[in-house]
Amino acid sequence: MEEVKLLGFWSSPFVYRVKWALKHKDVKYEYLEEDLWNKKSDLLLRSNPVQKRVPVLLHDGKPIAESIVILEYIEEMWPHNPLLPQDPHERAMARYWMKFGEDKAPILLGFYLNFGEEQEKNVKEAKELLKILEKHGLGENKFFGGDEIGLVDFAFGWIACWLEVMEEAVGVKLSEAESLPRLHEWIENFKKVPLIKENTPDRDRMLSFYKQRREQRRESFISSRAS
């Protein structure tokens, strides 16, 4: 009997990448919610001593951390309903775009993480990155995975389901439908996929959470500047 556990946090888009992949593959798993701000569980600290963060997948007790790494593991362990192309060059392109998303995450999320001049700089750069993603990553395809969703769609799922909530919480717009029409089309298509539609956190709860977190970050920012 294979035992699969997922350590997560209810609002995390990184955790949702893994949830979507597990559900797509019909893998039964036990979900364990972590109290990230108050007390991380011993299991989490033992399973991911390096980063101490979620998601962590535990398969028969063996821990795997980093959502992109977990996605590749899931794809290899449960190869049915593939989420990566078979062709090596196309697989490489999928991995390239997942890496692009990871490498550029601090800039793409800078509008939410940062303040003042740094935030403005991040917003400007993020808009350019989204244009690149739309033009070179998505191209003329319906999904990043082609006709069907794949790992790259999961990796950029935060743009579809989280971005506009965070934009509202912060009061900054990163992604306008007029300037990124194909990306917005992808957002609509992605959100309509039943797997995704049925597995996204509650919007109101997210909005309230991100507003609160933004305020906490602002207070830290101000006090660090004052010292």
Next chain:
Amino acid sequence: MGEVEVKLLGSWMSPFVRRVQWALKLKGVTYEYLEEDLKKKSPRLLNYNPIHKKIPVLVIDGKPIAESPVIIEFIDDMWKHNPILPIDPYERSVARFWAKFIDEKLSNVVRMALFSEGEEQEKAVKESIESFEIVERELFKEKTLIGAGEGIGYLEIILGSFCTWLPAIEEGAGFKVFDSNKFPLVNKWMTDFLELSIVKEDLPPRDRLVSYFQQIRHFVLATKK
């Protein structure tokens, strides 16, 4: 399987290019090497990597692939003999986890130290040392890395390329991150790694690398101001 045309766009001073060269060598793949002048990027580089405009770029029958970890995984997918990544999915995930950690928390952070000064550089140096502490403590504990004497795979390529270049970067930029007394396990592994013939046979001369990093640091800092 038919012959594919393989080209590698690279630069003698790049540890990321070296990674790809080691991977191709492990597979016995014949390829054409094209040296790029990064101060004056060629039309072919801009054509093959319009987004990042960086090397290495592997070109397979005219189709480009960029980003060294992606390229290495591709090489492993294309040529199945002499596997570079572990076979077991769990071990593959461990290798990928550490490769990501090394690139994000060591390679990138050391690059920040190379291209900054004062407080910003101090912060990057401190962060790099903390990352080495984690590598010394966590990576070596489970014998995740194969003994360097036993040959090299994916994680060894990633860590080895970084550690091989680090002394020249440190000397070129005038900071110290790696204290061999503080990191005895990493140090021992590195010493063995440098003895491997695939690594030894054509490393760029140390003084040429140091000089390069001195110049590039100077150039970037001047541009910032």
